[in-house]
Amino acid sequence: MLGQPRRIFILTGAGISAESGLGTFRDRGGLWRRLDPMTLATPEAFAADPDLVLDFYNHRRRAALAAEPNAAHRALARAADALAARGGDLFLCTQNVDDLHERAGSPEVVHMHGELMTARCVACGSISERRSDLLRPDACPHCGAAALRPDVVWFGEMPKHLDRIEAALARADLFVAVGTSGAVYPAAGYVGRARARGIPTCELNLAPSDNADAFDAARYGPASETVPAFLAELGL
Known part of the structure; x- marks a missing residue:
């Protein structure tokens, strides 16, 4: 073969x-067995509580950067x-x-x-490298809007x-x-x-x-x- x-x-x-x-996601002990993805990985979750969502992805980014x-x-x-x-x-x-x-x-x-090491601007759509924590007041380096989100595909997105x-x-x-x-x-x-x-x-x-x-x-x-x-x- x-x-x-x-x-x-x-x-x-x-x-x-x-x-x-x-960590994996759906295995026993995986991320989505311990956390509700609807509160952390959807556009609606980001709109409702952006600080919580950003903090979750900041944690994941730091973990990825620490891994080899x-x-x-x-x-x-x-x-x-x-x-x-x-x-x-x-x-x-x-x-x-x-x-x-x-x-x-x-x-x-x-x-x-998508990628943890990039951010996407919801105002202009541009993507920029991001290896540090992403905070709500942070401005897009392209258009200047404080409208950055993790450049990851959330549930309900293509x-x-x-x-x-x-x-x-x-x-x-x-x-x-x-x-x-x-x-x-x-x-x-x-x-x-x-x-x-x-x-x-x-x-x-x-x-x-x-x-x-x-x-x-x-x-x-x-x-x-x-x-x-x-x-x-x-x-x-």
Whole structure:
């Protein structure tokens, strides 16, 4: 099944960053089991209590900045370089809002759910880098309005880069999901779209995801072990 694919589509979720100390969301003890997402991760929540929402994302940003990439992040970065050297392409799409893929050395990362390290102005729509706490009085560096919010996709909002993701999926010859729950759409539907195109699929996860039966193959265990081992099978 594996062979030596030239165009690999990698989808990563919270499970790949768990070994770096960043919590998952839907697993036992996950973030949304302990907190109500409707009070922290919706446009309505931000309108009702912006200070609470900003404080929550400031905490998450600080945690992400304190974390370090693990062996899984680094293996994907090396694989992207190795695949490019032999004329291929690794398309890295993540549901994560941390920057651990970038800090591990991945040359290009598509964040479909946005990024903690950027802020978006609700007045002019511009996006700016933000690695410090975001406070309500802070002004947009582009238009000057005090209207900055975390540049993350909240419940009820459309994920980012969907056209680019679809194009990459259409040209892939291997689809791999790493550390995903299989419960969040549209990402959870990508394995089905890949299989409909005849693309081999594989899940790398700590335990079977909600849509594990949709994959052709699977490897289970910590991401820091399964990801490097799987990429080694591909000669990467």
